[in-house]
Amino acid sequence: MTDSNMSQLWPLFWDAAWETLYIVAITLTLGGLLGLLLGLGLYVTRGGGLYASRPVNLVLNVLVNFFRPIPFVIFIAAVQPFARVVVGTGIGNPAIIFALTLAAAFGISRIVEQNLVTVDPGVIEAARSVGASRARIVRTVVLPEALGPLVLGYTFAFVALVDMTAVAGVIGGGGLGNFALQYGFRQFDTVVTWTAVIAIVALVQVVQLAGNSAARRILRR
Amino acid sequence: MPLVELTDVHKTFPAARGGTPVEAIRGVDLTVEAGEIVGIVGYSGAGKSTLVRLINALESTTSGTVRVGGREITGLKERELREVRLGIGMIFQQFNLFRSRTVWGNIAYPLEVAGVPKAEQNARISDLLHFVGLADKAHSHVEELSGGQKQRVGIARALATNPQLLLADESTSALDPETTQEVLALLRRVNRELGITIVVITHEMDVVRSLAHRVVVMEAGRIVEEGPVVRVLSDPQQPVTRRFVSTIVDDEPDVEALAALHARHAGRFVKLAFRGDDVRQSDVFAVLLEHGVRFELVFGGIEEVQGETFGNLTLALDGDPAAVDAAVDAVRALVPAKELPR
Numbered sequence: 318m319t320d321s322n323m324s325q326l327w328p329l330f331w332d333a334a335w336e337t338l339y340i341v342a343i344t345l346t347l348g349g350l351l352g353l354l355l356g357l358g359l360y361v362t363r364g365g366g367l368y369a370s371r372p373v374n375l376v377l378n379v380l381v382n383f384f385r386p387i388p389f390v391i392f393i394a395a396v397q398p399f400a401r402v403v404v405g406t407g408i409g410n411p412a413i414i415f416a417l418t419l420a421a422a423f424g425i426s427r428i429v430e431q432n433l434v435t436v437d438p439g440v441i442e443a444a445r446s447v448g449a450s451r452a453r454i455v456r457t458v459v460l461p462e463a464l465g466p467l468v469l470g471y472t473f474a475f476v477a478l479v480d481m482t483a484v485a486g487v488i489g490g491g492g493l494g495n496f497a498l499q500y501g502f503r504q505f506d507t508v509v510t511w512t513a514v515i516a517i518v519a520l521v522q523v524v525q526l527a528g529n530s531a532a533r534r535i536l537r538r
Numbered sequence: 539m540p541l542v543e544l545t546d547v548h549k550t551f552p553a554a555r556g557g558t559p560v561e562a563i564r565g566v567d568l569t570v571e572a573g574e575i576v577g578i579v580g581y582s583g584a585g586k587s588t589l590v591r592l593i594n595a596l597e598s599t600t601s602g603t604v605r606v607g608g609r610e611i612t613g614l615k616e617r618e619l620r621e622v623r624l625g626i627g628m629i630f631q632q633f634n635l636f637r638s639r640t641v642w643g644n645i646a647y648p649l650e651v652a653g654v655p656k657a658e659q660n661a662r663i664s665d666l667l668h669f670v671g672l673a674d675k676a677h678s679h680v681e682e683l684s685g686g687q688k689q690r691v692g693i694a695r696a697l698a699t700n701p702q703l704l705l706a707d708e709s710t711s712a713l714d715p716e717t718t719q720e721v722l723a724l725l726r727r728v729n730r731e732l733g734i735t736i737v738v739i740t741h742e743m744d745v746v747r748s749l750a751h752r753v754v755v756m757e758a759g760r761i762v763e764e765g766p767v768v769r770v771l772s773d774p775q776q777p778v779t780r781r782f783v784s785t786i787v788d789d790e791p792d793v794e795a796l797a798a799l800h801a802r803h804a805g806r807f808v809k810l811a812f813r814g815d816d817v818r819q820s821d822v823f824a825v826l827l828e829h830g831v832r833f834e835l836v837f838g839g840i841e842e843v844q845g846e847t848f849g850n851l852t853l854a855l856d857g858d859p860a861a862v863d864a865a866v867d868a869v870r871a872l873v874p875a876k877e878l879p880r
C-alpha cells in the first residue's frame with residue numbers, strides 16, 4: 318500500500334469526478350428528454366392508447382429494440398461516424414456524450430413506457446369524460462399520475478449512466494471509470510482503483526437516496 | 539324535446555386478434571326526458587356500460603343516431619365532442635379520481651378544461667364542496683378519503699361544469715350498504731335541488747328502487763323491457779326482469795321452499811298479488827273470515843316504492859273444503875290469486 322501513487326493523483330481524481338458528473342448530467346438531461354418523448358410515443362400509440370396506431374407503435378418498437386441490446390462499448394464504436402457529423406469529433410468527451418445520450422434515450426424510453434402503462438385507464442376516461450383533449454390528458458393526467466415511479470426510473474437511469482461512463486476511455490473520454498482503469502488497474506495500484514470505486518459508490522448512493530425521498534414525497538407514502 | 543334520444547343504435551367492437559367482432563349494442567331506441575332519473579339494469583355484458591359511453595361520445599356508434607339536448611352527436615369532430623362532454627357529468631364505480639391532485643384539484647380539473655377564470659373556479663369549487671358535505675376535506679389527498687367520500691368528490695367533479703345530465707356507471711357497486719344509501723341520497727338531491735337528469739347503470743335492483751323514476755332492462759345488447767319503476771317491479775314481463783325483481787320483491791316460494799312450507803302448514807296455498815291501494819289486505823282478510831276459513835301468511839311481503847304499495851302474499855287456507863273453495867272464488871274477485879301446487 319505504501320507504493321501507491323494516489324497521493325500525487327488527487328488533482329486528476331477531482332478532474333475525473335467532475336467529468337463523470339457533467340457527462341452524466343448532460344446525457345441524463347438530453348437523453349432523458351429524448352427518452353421521455355420516445356417513451357410517450359410508445360405509450361400513446363399502444364392499442365387502446367390515446368393516439369393508438371399500430372404502424373407507428375411498430376416502427377418505434379423496432380427502433381428501440383434495434384439499438385437497446387447493443388453493448389455500450391460497441392455502441393460507441395458504431396455511432397462514432399455520426400458523432401463526427403453531429404458534434405464534430407469522434408473522440409473525447411463530446412463523442413462520449415453523443416453516444417451516451419443516444420443510448421440513454423433508448424433505455425429511458427422503455428422505463429418511461431413501463432411507468433406510464435401503470436396509470437389507471439379509469440382516470441384517463443374521467444379526464445376524457447369532462448372534455449379534456451388528448452394532449453392535455455398527457456400533460457395534466459398521464460405524466461403527473463406517473464410522476465413518482467418516473468422519478469425512480471430516472472434515478473435508475475442515472476446509476477446506469479454512471480456505469481456506462483466507465484468505458485469512456487475507449488475513445489479517449491474521461492471520468493472516474495477511466496481514472497480507475499488507467500491509473501489503478503493498468504498500474505496495478507489497488508488504492509487508486511478503490512478510491513475511484515468508493516467515489517462512484519458514494520455518488521450513486523447520494524443520488525439514489527435523493528431519488529427515493531423525492532418519489533416518496535410525490536407518492537406521499 | 540327529450541334530453542337524450544337514441545334511435546336504432548348499434549355498436550360493434552372490431553374483433554380482437556383471432557376473435558369475432560363483439561356486438562355490444564344491437565338496435566337500441568331510448569329517450570331520456572329532462573329532469574328524470576332513469577335506471578338501466580342488466581347483467582355484466584348486457585351492453586349498459588357501452589350504452590352510457592355512447593351518450594357522452596366516449597364511444598362512437600356503428601350505426602344509428604344519438605342526440606343530446608337536441609344536438610346530433612354522431613359524426614361530430616373531436617373538438618365538438620369535447621364541448622358535448624363538458625355538458626355531461628360522469629361518475630364511476632372505482633371513482634377514478636386523480637391521485638396526483640387534492641380533493642380541490644380534482645374538482646378544479648373540469649373547470650380548468652372549460653377555461654373558467656380562477657376566481658370563478660374557486661367560488662364554484664367551494665360551493666360544490668359544501669353541497670357534497672366535504673368542505674373540511676378540500677386539501678386532503680385522495681388516498682386519505684373513505685370510499686363514500688371519494689364518490690362524493692367524484693360527484694362534485696362531475697357537477698363542476700353545471701352539466702344538464704349526469705351519467706352514473708355502477709356508482710355505488712364498490713360501496714358498503716350504508717355508504718351506498720348516503721351516495722344515493724346525494725344523487726337524489728342532485729336531481730331534486732339542481733334539476734339534473736340522471737342516468738344510472740347498475741346491476742343492483744335496490745339502487746333502481748330507491749333512486750330511479752323509470753327503469754330500462756337490458757339483455758344481450760337490447761332493451762327488453764322498460765317502464766315506470768313501480769310498474770316494472772310490481773308486474774315484470776320478461777324472464778330477466780323477473781330475475782332482477784325477485785332480488786328485492788318476493789314473488790312465490792320456489793319448489794323446495796314450497797315443500798318445506800307444506801310440511802309445516804295445513805291447507806291450500808294461494809298467492810295473492812296486491813297492486814296499488816285499490817284493494818286493501820283487510821278487505822281480503824274480511825272475505826276469508828266471512829267464509830269461516832282459517833288463514834296464515836306463509837310467504838311474501840309488501841313493498842313501498844315512490845308512495846305506491848305492492849307485494850305478493852302467499853296464504854295457507856285451512857277449513858271446510860267447500861268453504862275454502864267459496865272463499866278463494868270470492869278473493870279472486872278482489873285480487874289476482876294463484877293456487878300453488880302441493
